[in-house]
Amino acid sequence: MAVDIERLMADDRRRVDARLEALFTRREAPAPRLEAAMRHGVMVGGKRLRPVLAYAAGRALGASDASLDAPAMAVELVHAYSLVHDDLPAMDDDDVRRGQPTVHRAYDEATAILSGDALQTLAFEVLAHTRPARLPAMVTTLASAAGRDGMAAGQALDLEAVGGHPNLATLATMHRHKTGALIRAAVRLGGLVAVAEDDPRLQALEAYAAAIGLAFQIRDDVLDVTGDTAVLGKPSGADAARAKPTYPTLLGLEGxxxxxRALVDEAVTALAPLGESGYVLASLARYMIERDH
Structure with missing residues (x-):
């Protein structure tokens, strides 16, 4: 069985982008500058990996593309909000994101804060309007991934770790919250569209997502050392410049x-209960550590 991951991702990117774009074109905005900043934060580039994972997980369990659109959009809106806030001067103070000025540089800091807030709440509005059978579980999944048990906690740990010397366990905890939580949510949301919470295949998806979430962040750490700024869409070497702990600093590039790679093997093994339906997800796991941006 073969799958063209780049083509699949491009198709899903176009699908979710069209639906995200509609959020900004089918209404009369009361605050046009805020609307423009929100659009800049979510529509300027991006791999759309989290929506792709939501689509792939749902399809693997039999869900239709139409039923997966809302969770795919919601998870990307939360991701976009997190990037807008992460780039702020009080956080990472980045000037470039996806090859374009960050929102606070393109607009201003106050507008960036408000646009991030609005993107996060828009995610739940999109999800709530779909009214799927398992909406409470889906809302809980996304809220937990974004909040004090997920990305917010991970960002707090990240800020505390600057200049420090954490061990591998501490670093893994930070990344499982900051990056891994939303990747796990994307996969779980896709699965919840198709099956009940007690379906063993959903548990398999969650084990898969936990492994690829950390593998994705390790690859990001490596690319920050070895990647090209023009390809990455942001300055390489930023982690070292900020004295941030990373996997390469603790294990070396080869380690x-x-x-x-060991995490990807773990992820693929976890997909066994899905049989051939898990092939695309396995291919996406391998993409995590082969990508150049």
Whole structure:
């Protein structure tokens, strides 16, 4: 069985982008500058990996593309909000994101804060309007991934770790919250569209997502050392410049790469209960550690 992951991702990117774009074109905005900043935060580039994972997980369990659109959009809106806030001067103070000025540089800091807030609440509005059978579980999944048990906690740990010397366990905890939580949510949301919470295949998806979430971040750490700024869409070497702890600093480049590959093997093994339906997800796992941006 073969799958063209780049083509699949491009198709899903076009699908979710069209639906995200509609959020900004089918209404008369009361605050046009805020609306423009929100659009800049979500529509300027991006791999759309989280929506792709939501689509792939749902399809693997029999869900239709139409039923997966809302969770795919919601998870990307939360991701976009997190990037807008992460780039702020009080956080990472980044000037470039996806090859374009960050929102606070393109507009201003106050507008960036408000646009991030609005993108996050828009995610739940989109999800709530779909009224799927398992909406409470889906809302809980996304809220937990975004909040004090997920990305917010991970960002707090990230800020606390600057200049420090955490061990591998501490670093993994930080990344499982900051990056991994939303990747796990994307996969779980897709699965919840198709099956009940007690379906063993959903548990398999969650084990898969936990492994690829950390593998994805390790690859990001490696690319920050080895990647090209023009390809990455943001300055390389930023982690070292900020004295941030990373997997390459603790394990070396070869060790970090080996750890990522071991996690991908773990993810693929977790997909066994899905049989051939898990093939696309397995291919996406391998993409995590082969990508160049």
């Amino acid at each position: 970090a790469d080996a750890k990522a």
